[in-house]
Amino acid sequence: MRMSELFLRTLRDDPADADVDSHRLLVRAGYIRKVAAGMYSWLPLGHRVLRKVGQIVREEMDRAGAQEVLLPITQPLELWQRSGRDALYGPMMFRLEDRKETGFCLAPTAEEVMATLVGGEYSSYRDLPVNLYQIQWKYRDELRPRFGLLRGREFLMKDAYSFDTDMDGLRASYKKMYDAYYRVFERCSLTFRPVEAQSGEIGGDVNHEFMAVAAVGEDDFVWCTACDYAANVEAARRGHTWKHDEVPAVTDGSLTAPSVASLRPHADAPAMAKHHTPDMPGIAPVAAFFEVDASRTLKCIAFDIDGELGLALVPGDREVNEHALRAAVAPKPMRLLTDEDFAARRDLPKGYIGPHFPGASVVIADPAVAEPIGWITGANEADHHVRDAVLGRDFTVVVWADLVSIVSGDACPNCGQPLSVDRGIEVGHVFQLGTKYAESLDVNYTDANGEQHPMVMGCYGIGISRIVAAVVEEFHDENGMMWPVALAPYDVHLIALAGRGDQAEKVTSEADRLYEALTDRGMDVLYDDREASPGVKFADADLLGMPVQLVVGAKGLARGIVERKVRATGERDEVSLGDV
């Protein structure tokens, strides 16, 4: 493609409404243009990337045995009323009416239409399994569209739907999709991890999110840089790396007897001593007062467990993972005490509670609390803390459970290497739906005995347009984008520095020749044949981000070479004209 003919206008200034790098660069480089909040036009360069991502997804879906179809964007509201998701999505759906005032929506997803389609064609166990997918625009009227392509109201999504006769079949279909997703994100060069996730509005049981590591992600997740371990922050657990032989067995949630017998009090700890600490209800000032690290203080979080008072203990530099606490005391209901609770209970000195609080019926602690030190903690009396509170002597623990929220550097439960807590962009999500939709939409099959059963469904989504942004987030620098070869709009950016000197004609004809030769060789070449200054061409080439730049100039031609620069690494070398 000759740039003199390409529909492209790059911007020198960052667009005022773009904050994140991918949005900023995609707009500046003329890949996309905003039409409305969360809605973008794809210009030629951007469209080529979008198509390449789509093609990779298509290849992997086909390879996994799924078949491509194309459903309408506009769907009858009646289907959504039947599945019960009309109310669930509520204002999230773009709604419209036809001239007869029949309700429609712009598809936020397509379980209903797809299930209805399959149910209408197939009715026998002999027909199953089947897996259909489409690459189609989806519409969600987000409360707050943001970050450009990362959370748009219109986005391109690959959605696949599997139909099986039973759960075993579903699990097999699920596994195929899961593996295909792995390959898709690998081919897109993303740093990603599959994470077991909570199921949201879509329902169903098992599901995994594929998270691309990125600072601008909207969800925190924990992942191991050394192995495949990954989890969302609520579900994440750490490996037990503390070195003390006193560490008790972790009971994993059930309320069991304390195993403190094996615990040894801190050998040198003097008796617990009370100190006057006025106006220090938080960890930081207390640690400063006693001149210790916050990890030497003991944080006591009060919670209500089935009407009784519980205390959760973690080191002062850690935070309690509320989900982990809830899981540890399940099935009993648990909630953290609120300011109102503290206001209502005068006996609870907020900020000065210690693990030996007499009214606590359950004391649950993170294994880190087993470290044999004298803790600094609340004195159960306003404006007072104690030091040298020793486990087994001054307080006891009823339940041991992993309670702390994971932070970067904690040990991986699989391999012991450091975990990393990062933000992630959800680029894919796979669900085992079960029979939920088949039942509400009456999508059944007949088994070998002539009996009717609902089909067992799975659904699988990939954010195609979101991947484009996620890849830019991972692959860019201050000058622009750096496309992986698999997704770059063009393989090579050929730059002709013709100027108007004596050599102009020679440079132009040589660049033309190279353009033809490379194109004939099957390469996609973006050829900067514009009458622009060298600076403009170099800056645009870096901004647009093709993997390789080839520079044809009078200087090089005199020596029979063109210069080559690898965009991502900045490496430069020379290529002899005879070789091209």
Place this chain on the structure above:
RNA sequence: CGGGGAGUGGCGCAGCUCGGUAGCGCACCGGCUUUGGGAGCCGGUGGUCGGGGGUUCAAAUCCCCCCUCCCCGACCA
């Protein structure tokens, strides 16, 4: 939804406090010069200042209503 900020040629901004009929940079068009990291000079095109209403001789500017867009968003004792 709550809080904060912003709408002025295609893009980025100034002008608004103190009303007087719109300006700068980039981009675009023409000319001359220039050509290895966003060139220089000269001359141009393009905006009913988000929309509606009001005040006034006069409104981008003051007042009222509406729309759009951007950013942030409970709690760790």
